[in-house]
Amino acid sequence: MLEEFGRPLVVQEVELAEPRTGEVLVRLVACGVCHTDMYTASGVDPAGYAPCVLGHEGAGVVERVGDGVSSLRAGDHVITLFAPECGECVHCRSPKTNRCVAIRDQQNAGYLPDGTTRLSRDGEPLRHFMGTSTFAEYTVMPQIALAKVNPEAPLDGCAPFACGLSTGIGAALFTARVEPGSTVAVFGCGLVGLGAVIGARLAGAERIFAFDLSEERLRQARHHGATDARAPSDDVVDWVRSETAGFGADYTFEATGNVAVMRQAVEAVREAWGLATVCGVAGKGEVLEVIPRLLITGRRVTGSSFGGVKGRTQVPQLVERWLAGDIDVESLLSHRLELDEVNRGFELMEAQDGIRSVIQFA
Numbered sequence: 014m015l016e017e018f019g020r021p022l023v024v025q026e027v028e029l030a031e032p033r034t035g036e037v038l039v040r041l042v043a044c045g046v047c048h049t050d051m052y053t054a055s056g057v058d059p060a061g062y063a064p065c066v067l068g069h070e071g072a073g074v075v076e077r078v079g080d081g082v083s084s085l086r087a088g089d090h091v092i093t094l095f096a097p098e099c100g101e102c103v104h105c106r107s108p109k110t111n112r113c114v115a116i117r118d119q120q121n122a123g124y125l126p127d128g129t130t131r132l133s134r135d136g137e138p139l140r141h142f143m144g145t146s147t148f149a150e151y152t153v154m155p156q157i158a159l160a161k162v163n164p165e166a167p168l169d170g171c172a173p174f175a176c177g178l179s180t181g182i183g184a185a186l187f188t189a190r191v192e193p194g195s196t197v198a199v200f201g202c203g204l205v206g207l208g209a210v211i212g213a214r215l216a217g218a219e220r221i222f223a224f225d226l227s228e229e230r231l232r233q234a235r236h237h238g239a240t241d242a243r244a245p246s247d248d249v250v251d252w253v254r255s256e257t258a259g260f261g262a263d264y265t266f267e268a269t270g271n272v273a274v275m276r277q278a279v280e281a282v283r284e285a286w287g288l289a290t291v292c293g294v295a296g297k298g299e300v301l302e303v304i305p306r307l308l309i310t311g312r313r314v315t316g317s318s319f320g321g322v323k324g325r326t327q328v329p330q331l332v333e334r335w336l337a338g339d340i341d342v343e344s345l346l347s348h349r350l351e352l353d354e355v356n357r358g359f360e361l362m363e364a365q366d367g368i369r370s371v372i373q374f375a
Contacts, residue, residue, distance in 0.1 A: 015063045015142075018056030021356045022067065022148070027139060030131040032079035032153045039091060039154060042168040044147045045070030046350070046358030046370045047176050048203070048270075052294065053142070054359070059297050062123055065140045066132060068372075069095045071147030072171035075159075082156045084325075090164045092175045092332075094324035095120075095143040097158035111187075111323045116155060120144040126155055147175075148355055150374050160328040163336060169349070169371050170335065170342040173204060174328055176319070177369065178345065180292060181208015182331060183320020184266055185216055189290045193217030195263040198253050200245070200278050202230035204345060204369050205292050206268035207237050208320070211340055213264070214238030222253060222262065227365055236344060245277075253281040261312075265289045272299045279303050285311040292317050345369050 014023045032038045047070045053061040071093040075085050085091065099105050099115035116126045123140025124130055131153040132139040132146065146152050162171055173179075181204065185191045197213040199206050202225035213221050214237065223234035224245040231242040241256070254261050261283040267275045270293030279301075282289040289312065295301070303314065322328060335342050347367020350358055358370040 015054050015065050015067050018054065018061065018063055022054065024353045024355070027066070027132055027134045029151055029153060030133070032077060032131070033127065034080045035082060035155055036079040036125065036153050037075055037082060037085055037156050037159055038077040039073045039093070039152050039159070040076050041071050041073040041147055041150055041152060041374050043072050043172040043374070044068050044372045045172040045175065045177065046355065046362060046372065048362060049176065049294070050148070051359045051362055057297055060121065062140060065123060065142045066146035066149055067142045068148030069093065069143040069145040070172050070175040070177065071145060071152065072168040072175065076151070078156070084156050085159060085161060089161050090166070090168065090171070091159040092162055092171050092328055093145045093147055093152070093154060094158045094160055094328070095145050095176065096319040096322070096324050097144070097155065098323050098325040099157045100325070105323070111319060111321050113157070115157060116144065125153070148352070148372070157325070160325045162329045162332045166332050166336055169346060169373060171332060172371055173342065173345060173369050174331055177204035178208045178342070179322045179328055179331055180317070180320040181205040181268065182212040182215070183322035183327070184290050184292050184317040185209050185212025187321035187327070188315065188317040189264050189266070189288050191216035191218055191264050194219045196220045196257055198222040198224070198262040198265045198278070198281055199234070199239070200224050200265065200267045200274050201269035201293065202227070202234045203268060206266065207233055207345065207368065209266040209268060209292070210234050210237045210239050215334070215339060222256070224249060230365070230368070233344065233368060237341065250277055250280045257283065260284060261287055263287055266292060268292045270294045270296070272301050275301050276303065279307060279312065279314055282312050287311070288313045288315065290315050290317050346371055349373050
């Protein structure tokens with residue numbers, strides 16, 4: 014429970030109602046501790062609200078389904094999706110985006126699609142978080158926000174696909190559409206940045222530059238496919254250009270949330286056709302300053318929400334690539350915690366200790 018912004022989360026019992034029409038009851042097996050959870054808990058998220066049950070990077074097993082649910086049944090293994098895929102709205106019908114609008118307004122306000130909640134405490138409703146609320150043993154969610162995955166995939170490894178890992182891989186494969194033989198630069202090697210490294214490798218990039226202040230994360234970047242991994246410096250843009258015949262990388266990815274780094278990602282991308290993709294979430298009120306000349310000469314800048322991944326369709330495909338041996342998920346799972354250690358997960362994240370802490374439920 015997030016009771017108050019800026020305070021530790023509190024583990025307590027609350028009531029969870031049965032799923033209604035179009036909804037599914039999921040028993041959570043694992044849940045990643047993501048920066049977005051910490052961002053909201055800190056109180057700096059202008060869209061945040063309390064009290065609520067946080068958590069959105071979940072994986073589990075379907076327990077029961079409500080009326081009208083046709084895509085899932087009891088026993089299915091699922092990954093929770095804060096970015097749903099209804100398959101019918103104007104955005105779902107377009108190959109250009111994954112930004113489903115079917116339930117967005119209610120979800121952003123902390124409610125399920127019918128405008129109510131399934132969570133309560135002492136008879137008072139509690140709002141859901143990102144439509145998921147997976148820091149819990151059970152959750153109720155719309156069927157359009159659950160991706161059915163291969164039951165052979167370990168659910169602790171499935172959890173990061175619910176947000177960070179899919180965001181990074183998808184940014185390379187689906188947002189930027191990295192081309193074989195290209196040059197890529199990734200700024201920040203947390204889970205999203207490492208996902209971008211993985212995605213660039215899967216896309217056939219020839220050179221992948223990875224930048225981070227942590228030597229351990231640079232080691233991880235090399236393990237996952239970076240050909241060059243180094244700590245950033247004031248001349249990082251000049252270094253990228255010097256390694257690319259003076260032009261810059263074909264693709265750059267920013268995964269820090271730091272607007273100064275975002276600017277470096279824009280400046281380090283190639284003139285004429287380079288694409289800089291921003292994945293990080295900047296602080297409230299911060300702005301990205303870009304010299305217009307950089308854009309006039311052909312550079313492009315785009316953002317990436319959940320990596321452009323269409324959740325119910327493409328997350329299972331990414332899991333299959335893991336099972337095929339294309340992605341080393343196990344190396345990304347740094348710490349396994351119990352639910353009452355959730356605040357420890359935030360502490361590890363702030364200390365940049367490891368890549369992803371995963372809560373496991375008994």
